[in-house]
Amino acid sequence: MESEQAARSPRPVRSRTLVLCLCMHAFAFLLVQFVLAYVSPSGALLLALICLPFLYRLSYQVASEWRSDEVALIHTSTAGERQRLLLSPAEINLLLTDRDFDSNDYERLLLLDENNVKKSHGATDFEIDRLPVVTISESMLSKGGVEEDLKCSICLEELSVGSQARMVPCFHRFHPACIDPWLKDKAECPICKFPAIG
Template sequence: MYLPHAIFPLAVAFGLPVVMYAIISLLELIILGTKRNQTQNQQQRRQAPRGVMQMSRALYEQLDGEMLQLLLSNRDFDSNDYERLMRLEALNERKHEGATPLQIQQLPIVAVTESMLQATENASCTVCLSAFELDGRVRMMPCFHRFHPECIDPWLQEKALCPICKFPAIA
């Protein structure tokens, strides 16, 4: 029997978003529920809706085949699986690389205004925790969070995401 909770720790280990994990689990339960103990005639009447199948297929296409195989296996892990997980983790890290210096330089740098300083959420850099200074320079992210360029640029080289909301910094 398929147990969605059995793959949750593995999904977390690979950084698979919990929302994606939950959607995949629900879709599989819907599909399995429609196919279990049905005659062919009943199965034709109660098949999973076409949209559910398309959404499930699209989610699976985003996953690496080897990772998907591990996620859907219904058995205990052994030492060979550990090595496989380490390889997959290394591949996953490479997929989520940071931004290039050119991409970072394309993010705008703006001068700090009086209105920025009055806004409580944008009054300081959340990386270094220092307050912004009037007419100081800040790098503006696509999500409108602001940081000192010397604070955010090294972060963006490692991960091209806003450190506050995880919104992609590079389009």
């Protein structure tokens, strides 16, 4: 009687793997929720698509372990119990996702990412010429009685008294020969990324 009962009761499942699987699912869910709330929806979708294959494989491994543990008991269990305990990879996939992912999903993610990126286009010569060019004076070098070290952040040379400097809307100053090519490529301040053309 005891041997029959022992044959009917399933062997303990590898609980560490099962706990790891559940923890990974919970961690991935929380991580995707965090990225969705604080970063961006496209980042959350990308993270979910990165995590899904790993979670699918881990879940499949746990299900395979369940199957291998149940194979020894298959002759004693009923058909209904077998159907309930054994899951195919397709069923596991359906449990893990709301839909099947196809080859177009990667392209959709790239398009979504491209649409979310703020593109910085260069400025025209006319727009650059509209930015003021100032002559560096003694008063600019000493703000509130404190000597200020004014440097062009592009070439790293000092802006000396009497030299010309182009000033962008955020009040950063640069040599015109340094900042003009930068603005043609990107219409933003190289220091603070503030838009230089409004």
